[in-house]
Amino acid sequence: MSASVLGGTQLAATTENLSFFGNDVWWLILLKAVFCFAFAMLTVLFSIVWERKVVAWMQLRIGPNRHGPWGMLQSLADGVKLMLKEDITVKRADKVVFILAPIVAAIPAFMAFAVVPFGPADNEVSIFGQRTALQLTDLPIGLLYILATASVGIYGIVLAGWSSGSTYPLLGGLRASAQMISYEIAMGLSFAAVFLYSGSMSTSTIVGAQHNRWYVILLPVSFLVYICTMIGETNRAPFDMPESEGDLVGGFNTEYSSIKFALFMLAEYVNMVTVSAVATTIFLGGWRAPWPISTFWEGANHGWWPMLWFVVKVQLLLFFFIWLRGTLPRVRYDQLMKLGWKVLIPISMVWLMLVAAVRAMRNEGYDFSKIVLYIAGAVLVLLLISLLADLLRDREDKKKPGEGGLLAPPDRFDPMAGGYPVPPLPGQQVQRVPRRPSRAEPQLVGASGQDAPEQEKQEDGDA
Amino acid sequence: MNLSAAAHPGFLSPTGVEITFVLIGLATLGAALLTVTTRQLVHAALWLVVALGGLAVEYLLLTAEFIAWVQVLIYVGSVVVLLLFGLMLTKAPIGRSPDADSENRLVALGVALAAAAALVWVVVDAFRTTWVDLHGVAQGSSHATGESLFRHWVLPFEALSVLLLAALVGAIVLSRRDAGSPGGATTGAGSPADSATGKEQS
Numbered sequence: 001m002s003a004s005v006l007g008g009t010q011l012a013a014t015t016e017n018l019s020f021f022g023n024d025v026w027w028l029i030l031l032k033a034v035f036c037f038a039f040a041m042l043t044v045l046f047s048i049v050w051e052r053k054v055v056a057w058m059q060l061r062i063g064p065n066r067h068g069p070w071g072m073l074q075s076l077a078d079g080v081k082l083m084l085k086e087d088i089t090v091k092r093a094d095k096v097v098f099i100l101a102p103i104v105a106a107i108p109a110f111m112a113f114a115v116v117p118f119g120p121a122d123n124e125v126s127i128f129g130q131r132t133a134l135q136l137t138d139l140p141i142g143l144l145y146i147l148a149t150a151s152v153g154i155y156g157i158v159l160a161g162w163s164s165g166s167t168y169p170l171l172g173g174l175r176a177s178a179q180m181i182s183y184e185i186a187m188g189l190s191f192a193a194v195f196l197y198s199g200s201m202s203t204s205t206i207v208g209a210q211h212n213r214w215y216v217i218l219l220p221v222s223f224l225v226y227i228c229t230m231i232g233e234t235n236r237a238p239f240d241m242p243e244s245e246g247d248l249v250g251g252f253n254t255e256y257s258s259i260k261f262a263l264f265m266l267a268e269y270v271n272m273v274t275v276s277a278v279a280t281t282i283f284l285g286g287w288r289a290p291w292p293i294s295t296f297w298e299g300a301n302h303g304w305w306p307m308l309w310f311v312v313k314v315q316l317l318l319f320f321f322i323w324l325r326g327t328l329p330r331v332r333y334d335q336l337m338k339l340g341w342k343v344l345i346p347i348s349m350v351w352l353m354l355v356a357a358v359r360a361m362r363n364e365g366y367d368f369s370k371i372v373l374y375i376a377g378a379v380l381v382l383l384l385i386s387l388l389a390d391l392l393r394d395r396e397d398k399k400k401p402g403e404g405g406l407l408a409p410p411d412r413f414d415p416m417a418g419g420y421p422v423p424p425l426p427g428q429q430v431q432r433v434p435r436r437p438s439r440a441e442p443q444l445v446g447a448s449g450q451d452a453p454e455q456e457k458q459e460d461g462d463a
Numbered sequence: 464m465n466l467s468a469a470a471h472p473g474f475l476s477p478t479g480v481e482i483t484f485v486l487i488g489l490a491t492l493g494a495a496l497l498t499v500t501t502r503q504l505v506h507a508a509l510w511l512v513v514a515l516g517g518l519a520v521e522y523l524l525l526t527a528e529f530i531a532w533v534q535v536l537i538y539v540g541s542v543v544v545l546l547l548f549g550l551m552l553t554k555a556p557i558g559r560s561p562d563a564d565s566e567n568r569l570v571a572l573g574v575a576l577a578a579a580a581a582l583v584w585v586v587v588d589a590f591r592t593t594w595v596d597l598h599g600v601a602q603g604s605s606h607a608t609g610e611s612l613f614r615h616w617v618l619p620f621e622a623l624s625v626l627l628l629a630a631l632v633g634a635i636v637l638s639r640r641d642a643g644s645p646g647g648a649t650t651g652a653g654s655p656a657d658s659a660t661g662k663e664q665s
Contacts, residue, residue: 094558097506144533151535151536159509159547161551162551177544181544
């Protein structure tokens with residue numbers, strides 16, 4: 001009974017909250033839209049400089065310091081430089097798709113900002129005499145909208161890779177599509193736990209539901225899964241295989257130059273800002289002031305102050321992105337896929353089941369200690385089962401040493417195994433190729449002989 | 464929601480919504496036609512994206528925003544991306560593919576018209592006597608959709624998931640390497656790993 005009453009009040013609260021939106025005057029909506037765009041752009045301009053500075057400090061360099069104070073205008077200068085470069089369209093490219101791809105990549109990245117709340121939802125702020133909320137709009141299904149725009153953004157990268165008519169970009173596009181689709185599943189599952197706890201998919205209601213405890217404390221596993229998937233979704237180091245310059249030249253953007261390349265860079269960084277803003281909104285309390293401040297300062301969560309907390313949290317998450325990039329080496333592609341499909345998705349599935357069980361028990365009216373007992377019991381049983389399975393699997397492996405030997409690479413290295421030139425497998429030794437003796441006559445270094453300079457001249461002439 | 468909707472009429476008048484609905488319907492139809500007639504493989508997939516996106520806009524115009532965004536998320540965001548992925552694995556050519564025409568246009572047209580007629584007839588017949596209460600709960604919200612899906616239509620929903628499971632099993636069977644082949648490593652040590660490697664190779 002109490003559960004249904006609770007649900008009823010929650011639903012009422014939701015409707016009440018959402019009714020504030022969609023009532024703004026048209027110029028206010030326009031102003032908010034421009035603000036969202038400008039916020040994303042400025043954060044990108046800042047975060048590029050910040051990234052280069054932070055990575056430079058981590059590597060004991062100085063970083064950009066020529067343009068503006070502390071090099072703060074560096075990314076502006078980079079942008080202008082890119083605009084002035086020659087815009088090349090490759091001859092073998094599919095022209096329409098080639099031009100469309102960077103636009104498709106960039107626009108959805110900005111769109112997600114429409115539902116991100118920068119402040120409380122009850123019309124606390126006055127802009128030119130109009131009382132309004134610091135949020136462009138709020139859909140009842142805001143997080144689904146964010147997921148949908150993120151999935152549309154994949155097209156830009158995939159199509160860029162395909163339409164270039166070149167091998168490396170195609171490989172980059174393939175990697176990007178596989179990676180983003182598989183990480184999107186885990187991302188959706190981590191959102192689902194938040195939906196279960198907040199009882200809503202609207203961003204403002206989710207922030208409102210965190211007034212007591214942030215979801216990062218309540219749902220730590222979801223938060224960790226989301227952090228992993230958001231790095232995979234934005235193709236950032238250490239998950240930046242689609243644009244790994246080591247083996248793919250530059251990945252999907254190899255053939256792009258000038259403003260089109262700038263659009264791809266912009267899309268990547270705006271995506272970073274977007275996923276950070278979403279993480280802040282659903283796990284880190286959104287615009288709410290962090291704990292010690294909110295205890296002694298009543299006004300911290302009212303008026304214009306929430307925007308400050310929001311910006312600080314987003315910047316901290318961006319710093320986390322940069323920190324990861326400065327710290328971790330790029331993972332291998334199969335490791336990435338293994339993490340996505342065999343670790344993140346099963347873990348978030350089990351976690352979602354646990355969260356759903358807790359919610360259901362609370363709805364049924366069980367008290368907290370009983371819930372903890374049941375859940376701990378379930379976790380213990382799961383651990384026991386996985387331990388037993390591990391033990392049994394080990395024994396099976398030990399039973400059949402012959403098969404393990406079959407799977408192991410043969411000792412002799414065959415450089416043309418399977419008809420293609422292949423590198424040696426681990427444990428194999430490459431047979432040393434005997435070196436051809438040098439054809440040039442041995443000569444002394446220095447000015448001991450007279451003919452040495454003459455010979456050098458001859459060689460230069462030949463070259 | 465309803466109160467706010469009543470207080471704020473929205474940007475389009477009811478007639479405006481209907482006109483937009485028809486225009487977007489025509490655009491969707493055109494994109495669907497181009498999907499099946501274009502000679503360029505990847506362009507066909509892209510026109511399919513336009514058609515599915517047009518459907519999502521139609522749902523939005525009918526105020527079913529949950530269905531609309533799920534349509535974008537599932538069909539535009541996942542299904543067609545997987546389609547493109549498959550096309551690119553088989554070296555999707557840039558430009559026209561001369562073998563993209565199976566020369567069954569008339570038969571295909573007949574099948575398409577018959578399917579469309581059957582669908583229209585079923586939908587019209589099913590909802591001819593159904594009245595939508597415009598002043599009650601919003602019909603397109605996630606709450607209403609979830610309630611009708613998991614209360615009245617649970618059985619078809621579960622049957623659909625069994626269909627998906629069948630597709631999954633079929634994919635694994637297709638991508639599995641033969642147990643009798645010399646390089647086959649199907650020792651039963653880890654079947655997921657085997658199917659994964661099979662997928663990478665196929």
